[in-house]
Amino acid sequence: MPVHGLTPILLCLLPMWRILTPVSSHPQHSRCQLIQRTALCSYGKLTSVPAGLPDNIEELQLNYNHIETLQDNSLSYPSLSILSLACNSLEKLESNTFQDSKWLENLNLANNNLYIGYQQTSHALKTLSRLRVLDLSENKLDEEMATTLLQNLTSLEYLNLSGNLLQRLDEISFRDLHQLKELDLQRNIIFEIDNAFNSSPKLQRLNLAFNYLPCLTDFHMTQLVVLNASHNFIEWFISRPDLNDTFQLETLDLSDNKLLFFPFLPEQSHLKNLYLSHNSVRFLEHLAGNATFPKSATTVEFYNMNKRVSNVTAKLWDESLHGDISSVEILDLRANQVDYFPEGFLQKMSALSRLYMCTNCLETLNLTSEQLSGSLYELDVSNNRLNQIVADMGAMAALGNLTYLNLSLNDLDQLPSGLFSSLPSLRSVDLSYNNIDICPPEEAETSTDGNSACVDWKNIESLRQLYLKGCNLEKIPSFAFAGLSLTHLELSDNPGLIVEESFESLSSTLQNLGLGNTQIQDFDFSHFQSLKSLNISGNSLGHLPPSLLNLDLKVLDLRDNRLSTIPPGQANVLAPKLHTVFLTGNPFNCCQTEWFRTFETTETINVVGQSDIECEDLYQTTRRLENFQSFLCWEEGRESILWYIMLFLSISLPFVGILIVAFITFKPKMLQKSIKKKCLKPTSY
Numbered sequence: 223m224p225v226h227g228l229t230p231i232l233l234c235l236l237p238m239w240r241i242l243t244p245v246s247s248h249p250q251h252s253r254c255q256l257i258q259r260t261a262l263c264s265y266g267k268l269t270s271v272p273a274g275l276p277d278n279i280e281e282l283q284l285n286y287n288h289i290e291t292l293q294d295n296s297l298s299y300p301s302l303s304i305l306s307l308a309c310n311s312l313e314k315l316e317s318n319t320f321q322d323s324k325w326l327e328n329l330n331l332a333n334n335n336l337y338i339g340y341q342q343t344s345h346a347l348k349t350l351s352r353l354r355v356l357d358l359s360e361n362k363l364d365e366e367m368a369t370t371l372l373q374n375l376t377s378l379e380y381l382n383l384s385g386n387l388l389q390r391l392d393e394i395s396f397r398d399l400h401q402l403k404e405l406d407l408q409r410n411i412i413f414e415i416d417n418a419f420n421s422s423p424k425l426q427r428l429n430l431a432f433n434y435l436p437c438l439t440d441f442h443m444t445q446l447v448v449l450n451a452s453h454n455f456i457e458w459f460i461s462r463p464d465l466n467d468t469f470q471l472e473t474l475d476l477s478d479n480k481l482l483f484f485p486f487l488p489e490q491s492h493l494k495n496l497y498l499s500h501n502s503v504r505f506l507e508h509l510a511g512n513a514t515f516p517k518s519a520t521t522v523e524f525y526n527m528n529k530r531v532s533n534v535t536a537k538l539w540d541e542s543l544h545g546d547i548s549s550v551e552i553l554d555l556r557a558n559q560v561d562y563f564p565e566g567f568l569q570k571m572s573a574l575s576r577l578y579m580c581t582n583c584l585e586t587l588n589l590t591s592e593q594l595s596g597s598l599y600e601l602d603v604s605n606n607r608l609n610q611i612v613a614d615m616g617a618m619a620a621l622g623n624l625t626y627l628n629l630s631l632n633d634l635d636q637l638p639s640g641l642f643s644s645l646p647s648l649r650s651v652d653l654s655y656n657n658i659d660i661c662p663p664e665e666a667e668t669s670t671d672g673n674s675a676c677v678d679w680k681n682i683e684s685l686r687q688l689y690l691k692g693c694n695l696e697k698i699p700s701f702a703f704a705g706l707s708l709t710h711l712e713l714s715d716n717p718g719l720i721v722e723e724s725f726e727s728l729s730s731t732l733q734n735l736g737l738g739n740t741q742i743q744d745f746d747f748s749h750f751q752s753l754k755s756l757n758i759s760g761n762s763l764g765h766l767p768p769s770l771l772n773l774d775l776k777v778l779d780l781r782d783n784r785l786s787t788i789p790p791g792q793a794n795v796l797a798p799k800l801h802t803v804f805l806t807g808n809p810f811n812c813c814q815t816e817w818f819r820t821f822e823t824t825e826t827i828n829v830v831g832q833s834d835i836e837c838e839d840l841y842q843t844t845r846r847l848e849n850f851q852s853f854l855c856w857e858e859g860r861e862s863i864l865w866y867i868m869l870f871l872s873i874s875l876p877f878v879g880i881l882i883v884a885f886i887t888f889k890p891k892m893l894q895k896s897i898k899k900k901c902l903k904p905t906s907y
Contacts, residue, residue, distance in 0.1 A: 294318035306330035314339025315346035333360040360385040391418035459485035487545025499556035589613035608632035618644035630654040636673040643680035654691035681705030698724035714738035782807035793817035812837035
C-alpha cells in the first residue's frame with residue numbers, strides 16, 4: 223500500500239493513540255498527585271505500586287488502597303525515604319521489594335494482614351539498613367511473628383507494635399534493636415515482661431497502656447524518660463532498691479490500674495509527673511508497730527517463678543518507700559482510697575505545683591502540718607469527706623501562688639477565717655455542695671481568727687471564677703461581691719435564693735451566670751451587658767424575661783421550665799445571636815412552633831437535644847416537636863382546623879337527614895321499587 227494511503231487512517235487513530243498511550247504505559251499514575259518530591263496515591267483503589275512516577279520522589283503515600291503484595295523491584299525509586307502503606311490488605315513483602323530503595327528510613331505498614339506472610343516480609347525488612355521508623359500496628363502479630371520481623375533492624379529508633387496480639391516479652395523480643403528510643407506496645411494482651419528491654423539501652427519512651435500486666439517489679443530502666451503503663455491490672459510498682467544510679471524518669475503514668483500502695487519509686491530520680499488516678503491506693507504506715515495488728519507483715523517478697531532469680535523484697539512501712547519525690551510537679555491521685563497523708567509526705571515535694579485529690583476519703587486537710595509547697599497553684603480536694611480544714615496565717619501566706627482551689631462535694635460547714643483573702647493569686651474557687659454561707663459585710667470585717675460558718679472575699683482582685691452551687695444559700699447579702707471582678711458566678715441549685723441587688727457590682731465584668739433551680743422569676747438582666755452564658759433552667763418560667771433580648775448571649779439554658787412558646791419576635795432577636803441553646807423539658811404548644819422553625823433554619827445556632835424537645839397537642843398528648851405535623855393547626859388564628867370540620871359536620875348532617883326523610887315521605891313507591899329490584903331476585907328453583 224502506498225504511504226500516502228495510510229495518512230487518513232493515521233490521522234483518525236492519532237487522537238485515540240494520545241488517549242491510550244499514557245494508560246498503557248502508566249496505568250495507575252493518573253491516580254496520584256505529585257507535590258514536589260511527594261507522591262500522594264492514597265484512596266486510589268490501587269492493587270499495586272503505581273509505575274511511571276518520577277525517579278526522584280522521596281515520599282510515597284499509598285494508604286487506603288487494595289494492595290495485597292509488594293512485589294520484587296516494585297519500588298524502583300532510589301531516593302525514596304518515606305513509604306506509607308497503612309490500611310491496605312497487605313499480606314507480605316517479597317524478598318527483593320526494597321532492592322532499589324536502600325535509603326528508606328520511614329516505613330508505615332499499619333493496619334494490614336502481615337501475620338500471613340511475616341516470614342517472607344522479614345527478609346525484605348532486613349535489607350533496609352537505614353530504617354529508623356517502623357509502624358507494624360494492627361497486624362494481628364503475636365510475639366513470635368514480631369521477633370521474626372524485627373531481626374537485624376539495628377538502626378531502628380521508633381517502633382509501633384500497638385494493637386497486635388503480643389502476650390509475653392522476653393530477652394529475645396527486641397535483642398537487635400540497640401538504637402531504639404521509642405516503643406509503643408499499647409493495646410496488646412501482654413501479661414509478662416522478662417528482661418525484654420535489656421538490649422535497648424537508649425530506650426526513652428515506652429508505652430504499655432491497655433494490656434494485662436499484673437505488676438511491675440524490679441524496675442531498673444534508668445535511661446527511660448516516659449513510661450505509660452496505664453489501663454493494666456498492676457497491683458505493685460517497685461523499683462530496684464539497690465541501684466545507686468539516678469533514674470532519668472520524668473513521667474510515670476500508672477492510672478487506671480489496681481495499685482494497692484503508693485508506688486515504690488527510685489531512690490534518685492528526676493520524676494516530674496506522677497499519674498495514679500483510678501486505683502486503690504492507701505497509706506497504711508499507721509499500722510507499723512501498731513499493737514492492734516502485732517502480726518502484720520513488714521515486708522513483701524516477689525519471685526520470678528520461671529527461673530527463681532531476681533527476687534525483690536520491699537519494706538512496706540519504711541519511710542523511704544516513697545522514693546525520691548522531691549522533683550514531682552504534678553501528683554494525680556484522683557479516685558483512690560487515700561484517707562490521710564503520711565507525716566512529711568507532701569513536704570517532701572518541694573516542687574509540687576498541681577495536686578489532684580478528688581474522690582478520695584480525706585476527712586481533714588491540715589494545711590499547717592502538711593506545709594504544702596509555695597509553688598502550688600492548683601489544689602483539688604473535691605468529693606472527699608472533708609469536715610475540717612486547719613490553717614494558720616503562716617500556712618495560708620505560704621500558698622501565695624495558689625490560683626485554683628476546689629473544695630466542692632464535701633461536708634464543710636466551717637472554714638478558716640480569712641482563708642480566701644489570704645490567697646492573693648486566687649482566680650478560681652469552687653465551694654459547691656457544702657454548707658457554707660456568705661458573710662454579710664459587717665460580719666466579714668469583725669471575724670479574723672478561728673473558723674467561720676460563712677465566707678467573705680474582701681476585695682480579692684485576682685478572683686475571676688466563683689462556684690457556689692448547691693450550698694443551701696437563702697440570701698446573697700448586698701455588696702457581697704463588692705470589689706470583685708468575677709467573670710463566672712455559679713449559684714444554681716439554691717432553691718428560694720434571694721439575690722436582691724448583690725450583683726450590681728458585677729454588671730460590667732460578669733460573662734457566665736448560673737441561676738438554675740433557684741426559683742427566680744422576674745430578674746432584670748439588662749445591666750449585664752458583658753453576659754455571654756446564662757443558665758436559668760428549672761425555674762418554672764412561663765415566659766422569657768424581656769431583658770434577655772438586649773444582651774449579646776451566646777449560650778442560653780432554658781431547660782425544665784414552663785414555656786409553652788417563644789414569641790416570634792423574641793425568637794427572631796435571639797436566634798442570630800445564640801450559638802447554643804437548651805430547651806428540653808418545657809411543655810411547648812404544638813400549634814405555636816414558629817419559634818422552633820426560626821431556630822431550626824438558623825445555621826449558626828445549636829439546639830442541644832433538638833430531637834428530644836416535646837410539645838403538647840390539642841388533646842394534651844405529648845409529641846416530639848421535631849416530627850409534629852401541624853396540619854391540624856390553623857396557621858393564622860392558631861385555631862385547629864378540626865373545629866371547623868366538626869362545625870361543618872354538625873350543620874350538614876341534620877340537613878342531609880331532613881332530605882332523606884322528605885324523600886322517603888314524598889316518594890315511597892320509588893323506594894319500594896328500588897328495594898324489590900335489588901333484593902327480591904328470582905331463584906333457579
